[in-house]
Amino acid sequence: MITINEALQAVLDQRHAYGTEEITLSKSIGRHLAEDIFTDRDAPPFDRVMMDGIAIQLGHIENPFQSSYAIQGIQAAGAPKMELLGPDHCLEVMTGAILPAGADTIIPYEEIEIKDGNAHIQLEKAAKRYVHYRGSDSMKGEKIISKGKLLTAADIGILATVGKTTVSVAKLPSVAIVSTGDELVDVDQAPLPHQIRKSNVHSLCAALAQQGIHGEMYHINDDKEALQKTLSKLIEEFDVLLLSGGVSKGKFDHIPAVLDDLGVKKLFHRVAQRPGKPFWFGHHDKQSTKIFAYPGNPVSTYVNHLFYFQQWLHASLGNPIRLEVKALGEKVPGNPNLSRFLSVRLDPQTGQALPFNHNGSGDLFSLTETDGFLLLPQRDGDFLAGEQLEFLHVL
Amino acid sequence: MITINEALQAVLDQRHAYGTEEITLSKSIGRHLAEDIFTDRDAPPFDRVMMDGIAIQLGHIENPFQSSYAIQGIQAAGAPKMELLGPDHCLEVMTGAILPAGADTIIPYEEIEIKDGNAHIQLEKAAKRYVHYRGSDSMKGEKIISKGKLLTAADIGILATVGKTTVSVAKLPSVAIVSTGDELVDVDQAPLPHQIRKSNVHSLCAALAQQGIHGEMYHINDDKEALQKTLSKLIEEFDVLLLSGGVSKGKFDHIPAVLDDLGVKKLFHRVAQRPGKPFWFGHHDKQSTKIFAYPGNPVSTYVNHLFYFQQWLHASLGNPIRLEVKALGEKVPGNPNLSRFLSVRLDPQTGQALPFNHNGSGDLFSLTETDGFLLLPQRDGDFLAGEQLEFLHVL
Structure with a gap:
């Protein structure tokens, strides 16, 4: 089993540029700039x-x-x-x-x-x-925004000022979101006692929408042939597959074997982290398809997506992110064997991250009360109140 | 001149509910829930x-x-x-x-x-x-998300689990964005030496788009009659007007007088803050139109929008926000007469907010390097390194 840092590095090593596209200025907020921006006049342009x-x-x-x-x-x-x-x-x-x-x-x-x-x-x-005075902010021809910048509302104003009616941005990857599991039924269905409704694919789709990506949703039953047939097609058609479920040790967890059959190279399976240990990640050399196969339980899928996919996406689009840090609000015992994503709420007075209890990685409902997750690395000793730790904000 | 707290209170007092609408689940991320959500089964639904x-x-x-x-x-x-x-x-x-x-x-x-x-x-x-065990997370009929919640990707998963194919959310106000000023030309124009391109309206439009609001853009020249005619129409047609420019003490700053003529009640003009002092805010009693008239310079418009409009919008949609806090990274002298929005970058190691120098409120280009603004209230003494202060993240 590999560490969280090794897993993240393997994911980031698979960053991939999907080309660029020219879009109208008004659509460009939240996109990654694919050109350097220069002033076309002095700023201010006159005294x-x-x-x-x-x-x-x-x-x-x-x-x-x-x-x-x-x-x-x-x-x-x-x-x-x-x-x-x-x-x-x-x-x-x-x-x-x-x-x-x-x-x-x-x-x-x-x-x-x-x-x-x-x-x-x-x-x-x-x-x-x-x-x-003319030119006191910047001279004509100065670079004012660099390639890779995630465009904010302020940047849109700057682009307007220098006359950009369209702008070159990094193209977004196409993404298929695949749920697996015979226990899953659609949202509009009344589940039988042993069934549950799909939820992870909807969370993932919403998270992608926040990045401007339209995710296509698919469902495949726990059937090896169906998995083979559909995944083979999706690997050809999409840049990225996000899978949820089917990567544990169960009899019907066919996904690792099926992906292997389809020529997908496993980069790792199982990470020393909680939740989300059974996370599987690989890529298809010929098609360049990246495959994030998340464990089926909701908190595991969500936190793996926040940590691995988000960092992979920003790196791919030209602007690797550095996670923000938050101060831990109270002492938490260390764990030498596992890194942990700790559910926290942010104290509005102090900004500190306060852990709160819930029923473990299966408790989907606890996610509505979470402001984010503090990343506790593997460690023997305690994490102390006030310590600065990396933080994943909910999306 | 009123204080920033008095101004904010006057703005928040004008919060207004714009009704509700039922939308499909997949469109609901980032919207404010307008109904309480209850479980339709025990969770888990079976052992x-x-x-x-x-x-x-x-x-x-x-x-x-x-x-x-x-x-x-x-x-x-x-x-x-x-x-x-x-x-x-x-x-x-x-x-x-x-x-x-x-x-x-x-x-x-x-x-x-x-x-x-x-x-x-x-x-x-x-x-x-x-x-x-069945029901160990929650029992059937328990309230799991409350009205007013800003929906995250995790919430979308929860709504899917409980069978919500559509969801009731707060309706967004309709917004017109109006630039004024004879010196302004369109983005696709080559400005004459004494002209500049419009930029604030594009920033505001992009900021609104981040909230799911489509802002309609208008431009009016510094002409009293044109202002009267167009503003009168916009007050009837829109819930909110965002104006940029024309509120200073200049000969052609007709906006306060024109709004007064049109029956808009001024709630304040000029706030003891920097940048953005000439901010004008009012409302039209009969039409319930809210009017945010921002000063023309880019940083002033942007920071007033982040501070006042954003807080007004969230309060109107049912979930007043509490600003996050950040620790100031170095000592900054106090100012007993003015509250200040201090441009800062966040230190990736410590999370602290570090002030950085630029050329004052007119320097649009500095905004691309800003992570946000720390709010320094009016005060005699210094602000000390490590002090927790309210923070506005760039949009």
Whole structure:
């Protein structure tokens, strides 16, 4: 049985680029940028007025202000550049306007009084203020966002500013989600006493939707021939298969053997972790299909997906993630043999991760109360309150 | 000028329920539940086998195991309940199967040897193990998810388990996003020297899309009549208007006056915060329209949206959020007059929020490097390293 770190490394080694596509700006939030982004102008593109008020020509920095300036007009935002008539004149200026020619400082309305077409001013000390100079943020041609960046709403604004109506992003893999198990019936069915409704595939599908991936759902019974036939087809048609169930030691857990028959190379089966120990992972060399075969119980599937698939996906799309860390809220005994995903809630006051009890990996309902999972590595000694540990936020 | 807390309270007081709608399960991730969810069966729904192995009848807890049991057959997952012939017999059982009648404990394959149709066993001490008893997680009719919950992928699995093919969720408000300012041109235009491309409306639209809201974009020039005509129509047609620009003290900042003319009640204008001081907020009593008029500069608009609109939206949809907290990474001087939204990056090792320098609220490009904003309240003394402060994650 391999450790969680060895398993993660084997998964990340299978990261795969699925090409790029050009999409419209408005669809690109949450996608991974596949091109570097450069400014097409200086930023700001002109000497930009930062306050509503008047623009004057101070000249030398040590010159005092005059006590009044004749107002010659208004320089509005969006209007072409005007020109100051001279050092005894001013132009009213609006935030966002281009600085008038000849002007070098702004005095805000709060600090002047306007009377009879003149701006009067009583300030002790003059200063050149409130001009956001052309190119002071960045120069034309500077790289402002790098390839691989996960695009946020703020990035969309930046892309708009530099004139990107479309943007090149990493293509998402196509994913099939496969439930197995004769005990499973559809959501709209009334299960017999020994049956349960499918749930993992719906969780996985929803988690993928959060990443912009449309997962196709399939179900295969615990029947070796049916598994062979359907999985063989799916391996050809999809980039990734997410399987749930059929990887334990049961008589009808055919999946490892069937995948082997189909030429899928097993990279590992069983990881020293709880929950989710029977996790099986492999890939098909010829088709490049990646296969995440999760154990059937809901918490195991969910946490393996959060930990392994999510990290694999981001690495594949060009931006490996580093897990965030949270402080553990109370002492937890170590376990030298198993890494653990500990269900926690985040304390709203302190931000610490507080473990809470539930009935083990089968208890699906406990997941609704979980804020995430703290990763406790294999260790002899205790985990102490306040210790920083990697954290998986629920999706 | 009011404080940030007073402003937030005024915004939250305007929370508004927009009714409910029944949608298919697969579309419900990220939506707010508008009904309580109850189990339709016990959980587990039957005494459930937790390991692959054999099921036997131990009887009294202090009985020893026999050294061998005759295998009478296999109880597969998904098969109707079988019956143990007696205490000297066993049934092979698979994880997820119903516990056979007469059986009361499971011995995993790891602990037995199968030979000549018998299961042999060499265990010192007997114990009743590996049965997940019916109803031990929850009983039929128990409330498992409450109205208002923001649905995660795990919740979708739970809803599937209890047979919800459709689910009642809070309806989202309809939102118009309005840019104003004569200096703005479209993304596909080449701006003149004194012009810039629209960016805030694209950021806002992307942020709304993350919440499942389709925002309609509009642009109005700095013209009082055009503003009056278009805003009057939008107030009738939409639940919420997000405006960007036109709320400063400039000659062409007509928005406060126009909104007043249109019967919109101003709840506040200007908040003691940086960036984003000129934020204007109001509502139209008759139409119940809420109007968030953000200052025009990009960081101001973005941070006001994250802080005010996001909290208003969640409260309106039935689940007021509590902001997460992060530890400040280094000392920052206090400011008794202004609350501040401090741009930070999160240290991957410690999780602490590290301030980083940029050129002030106009520097749109700095936003791509920001992980979020730490909220520094008005205060005389310093903010110390390690202090826990409210945090807004970028969207």
